[in-house]
Amino acid sequence: MSSDTLLAFDYPQQDSAGLTCTAQAWAKTPPHLEGTDKAAVIARIKQLLLEKDVALVAHYYVDGDIQDLALETGGMVADSLEMARFGKSHPAKNLIVAGVRFMGETAKILSPEKRVFMPDLDATCSLDLGCDASDFAKFRAAHPDRVVVVYANTSAAVKAQADWMVTSSCALAIVHQLNLAGKKILWAPDRHLGRYIQEQTGADMLLWNGACIVHDEFKAVELDLLMAQYPNAMVLVHPESPQAVVDLADVVGSTSAMIKAVVEGSATEYIVATDKGILHRMQQLAPHKKLIEAPTAGNSATCKSCAHCPWMAMNGLQGILDCLENASGEIFVDEPIRVAALSCIERMLDFTKNHPDLLAKAQHGFVKNIGAA
Template sequence: MSSVTIQPQSYDYPAQNAAGITCTAQAWANVPPPLQATEKAAIVSRIKQLLKEKDAALVAHYYVDGDIQDLALETGGYVADSLEMARFGKNHSAKNLIVAGVRFMGETAKILSPEKRVFMPDLDATCSLDLGCDAKDFAKFRALHPDRVVVVYANTSAAVKAQADWMVTSSCALAIVHQLKLDGKKILWAPDRHLGRYIQEQTGADMLLWNGACIVHDEFRAVELELLKASHPHAMVLVHPESPQAVVDLADVVGSTSAMIKAVVDGTATEYIVATDKGILHRMRQLAPNKKLIEAPTAGNSATCKSCAHCPWMAMNGLQGILNCLETSSGEIFVAEPIRLKALTCIERMLDFTKNHPDLLAKAQHGFVKNIGAA
């Protein structure tokens, strides 16, 4: 790919750190307390029983607690990134879906499967990217640029997806944007500015970027990562593209959660520095028990926490919350039908593209070089 000059433009949304019931502090305050072993065993046993009785399937993201990931796999559910979660929920025969993740994942499941009841362990589990992209403000932004194709990241509300031409995840964003560029389209992108910049740099597409960020990935620090690399010279560095550019530039592998797991499982290195939510380490350790995994630093030595990379809203998912869904039908997701129908179009467009072009899906980028791509 030829070198391109990139001049990102950002719509400055000033309320990224939204206050209120779903603020970060409140999210951490609502993290379920640890369960005693006997209590945990009893809850897990009851959940397994009710999943069968109520024809329900448990779908979990890689970032939630390891006990929930294990329970999903043990009961015939699924553990995956947001793209595969969407596919699984749509194709599974269960009448009820329990989505352990954050709210936009539950909404996506409901959009794709309106005939099913969709529940979440805690409806307040949201996402900083979702919070930082208000649907009304986004509509105003979009109205200023009617000539652009609207591409939104999965980490947005149903109301924002209803305004989009395409929804993408980090697994397929590169391939879809690249195709749009080949088709001569100009793109309006939201909400993650780091992922948008990365895709813009890799594809050379004309992209106008919303100014949003993931609170987890935005905290990774290049200076600290360089020091960690120096102390582990043979480690391969894995970075999610939602991270700042200086961090991405230090990576051996840039990719989605699934791509990062694949890099560990298939890689020949014995050590891996992982720059994404630490929840992913649980599955990595299961699939590659002989590999050493090192958490990438989010701050310096003087900080209270040197590696705090864990989403507070993902942490709100707990076993008791799952049990409550099954026993009392709490945490049900509803999406208004007019919004659902509009949002369905952009999601199905993504699913059709990924089904018909599996060879084009983004793979982990090895040897990342600015403006060029995989070396």
């Protein structure tokens, strides 16, 4: 990315008062239910999901109780690619998407005939917030010769301007194919994932300057110390992390690829550098393996590993019940935006359907220009 692009499209994490964009998210963390109160809410949710023909789909990063509830009721716990596929193919007339707003928007874009709800409509994403649609339009207009590839973590209005939408499960494979076709790429919004893909494929990529507030906080110095403490542990890193962290990884991959690495790997210990919400499903699938949270801060910090998205944390059981009882949290996408955004999502889904062998392949080590292999 050129220095002028960096200055023009950098997204400030703080306002003039020093407040971060996560303040409202942390303030809205739902109360934690316990005992008979939790059991009663879960029982009522199960009843209403069935009565009202609703499927619940949850991301790996949301609360473990919600993940369990989705699986117990015939829904799905998945990464954003599988969530998109599930919502489109499931016969239910209604969907509840436990995750962040772009996931609900994607479900609505793909299934306009369904009613789509979310436990809290304010649950968003720093990547989405950091890629304003009007600013992105200027960025895109300045580079008309480039194929526009946007990460799933963007608004419907940004997707409406894109040629391709990708997730971390398929981004490497899709960019590799575009590079083989001689295409130059305009990428948004995560700079770390974009840089990783650029180095892996050798593609000509111009990068928007965005970052995930969770993955951007992993620290290589602290990770190196933790690796010395657990010398036999395999290190798993999501490619949204900074380069110095990625460079220490044994495996770099999407959430689904990281889970696969734990389940199928021969190691007994794993250091995991992604949102700690994933540990719930990992531990269920690999109960005899030790999972260690990668560090986001040093020993003197209040929190040694703070890797949890504050917006994912806004998803609660009570919010799901409110969707079912009061039809709260419904997602709407203006029809012109929906139609414009649909093509880039369907293009991704068609690619992943036709090239399943290229997807979710975690890279072992950091080897440049290996493409999607």
